[in-house]
Amino acid sequence: MLMTLRIREIYGMSRIRGMVMLGLIISQALVLHILEGFLPVLAPGMKLGLANIMTLVTLVFFGFKEALIVVGIRAILGSLLAGGVTAIFYSLAGGILSCLVMGGLYYKCRQYFSIMGISTAGAIFHNIGQLSVASWMFGSIGILFSYLPLLTVTALGTGFFVGLASNYIIKYLQHRWFL
Amino acid sequence: MRIPLKIGDAFVYGFAVVLVIISFAGMYLMGAKSDRRHVVIEMDKREIYSIEIHEGMEPVELRVDAGDGRYNEVVVMNGEVRIEEANCPDQLCVKSGAIRSSGQTIVCLPHKLVVRITGAGGEPSDVDDIAH
Numbered sequence: 001m002l003m004t005l006r007i008r009e010i011y012g013m014s015r016i017r018g019m020v021m022l023g024l025i026i027s028q029a030l031v032l033h034i035l036e037g038f039l040p041v042l043a044p045g046m047k048l049g050l051a052n053i054m055t056l057v058t059l060v061f062f063g064f065k066e067a068l069i070v071v072g073i074r075a076i077l078g079s080l081l082a083g084g085v086t087a088i089f090y091s092l093a094g095g096i097l098s099c100l101v102m103g104g105l106y107y108k109c110r111q112y113f114s115i116m117g118i119s120t121a122g123a124i125f126h127n128i129g130q131l132s133v134a135s136w137m138f139g140s141i142g143i144l145f146s147y148l149p150l151l152t153v154t155a156l157g158t159g160f161f162v163g164l165a166s167n168y169i170i171k172y173l174q175h176r177w178f179l
Numbered sequence: 180m181r182i183p184l185k186i187g188d189a190f191v192y193g194f195a196v197v198l199v200i201i202s203f204a205g206m207y208l209m210g211a212k213s214d215r216r217h218v219v220i221e222m223d224k225r226e227i228y229s230i231e232i233h234e235g236m237e238p239v240e241l242r243v244d245a246g247d248g249r250y251n252e253v254v255v256m257n258g259e260v261r262i263e264e265a266n267c268p269d270q271l272c273v274k275s276g277a278i279r280s281s282g283q284t285i286v287c288l289p290h291k292l293v294v295r296i297t298g299a300g301g302e303p304s305d306v307d308d309i310a311h
Contacts, residue, residue, distance in 0.1 A: 044271040044274075044275065044286070084268075084289070086288060086289075105187075109187060111185075112185055112186055112187030113185055113187035113188060113191070114183055114184050114185040114187075114188055116182070116184060116188060117184070117185060117187055117188030117190075117191045120188070120191050120192070120195075121191045121194070124191070124194070124195055124198065128198075134286070134288075137224075138221070138224060138286070138291075138293050139221075139224045140221075140284070140293060140295065141205070141209075142206070142209055142282055142283075142284050142295055143284055143286060143293075144202070144205075145202045145203075145205040145206040145209065145282065146202075146206060146282060146283055146284050148198060148199070148202040149198075149199045149202050149203060152195050152198050152199050152202075153195075153199065155195070156192065156195055164182065167183070
């Protein structure tokens with residue numbers, strides 16, 4: 001079930017405590033998601049992806065399934081609160097695809113990838129997921145091709161810094177878990 | 180400050196470069212079909228308007244109605260097209276600016292509107308494009 005958690009094994013955390021922490025992580029991801037919406041964008045679809053920090057933290061401290069839950073709930077609630085109904089599909093597609101990729105990279109080949117690399121890959125696949133859904137909804141593959149180059153280059157920068165931030169948070173929380 | 184990068188990160192960056200090349204190639208393949216360019220306006224996946232564009236043409240102003248008082252004003256002018264004004268909440272279509280080459284698109288997600296420029300490759304020129 002939900003709380004067969006790595007964190008429980010590591011920190012001797014109770015099932016309830018783990019659930020509360022997951023709830024806190026989701027709310028933090030939600031706040032980051034919404035705050036990010038206030039920042040100006042240079043081009044459509046271009047954003048920092050701050051909420052990905054919380055996804056990475058969940059991925060490292062809890063597990064793959066929990067990260068998917070965080071992404072799913074964050075995407076649905078975040079879109080309802082700050083985007084719109086259509087934004088749910090873009091957010092969900094991008095979030096789930098990036099979570100799958102990041103989970104795969106982290107749990108299958110962690111020794112070869114740093115958190116920055118995993119976060120960057122996640123950012124790139126977030127764009128791919130989002131643009132694929134947009135292309136499919138509009139029935140034009142041109143959307144994918146015309147937005148991808150710019151968004152991929154942006155993802156390299158934002159993904160790296162989100163990864164760096166996550167790296168520090170994860171390092172800190174490993175020493176004193178107090179969330 | 181030491182940034183602990185690992186060897187696999189290079190693959191991520193390599194993948195990004197490949198991705199950019201692929202999408203440019205895709206754009207080129209889609210755009211290179213013909214020199215003749217059309218502006219196609221689609222609403223909710225249906226083509227509602229099509230016009231051939233070229234340098235030095237007469238300006239055309241179109242008001243696209245998306246229902247419920249929502250509109251986009253599309254201006255086709257001098258071989259390029261842009262959305263002059265819209266009452267969508269995010270205004271991203273207006274901020275996209277003008278597009279002029281094949282394969283480029285302006286998207287207004289809230290109004291389900293796509294304005295794109297296509298090459299006319301393979302299509303018989305005397306057929307009204309709206310009939311397709």
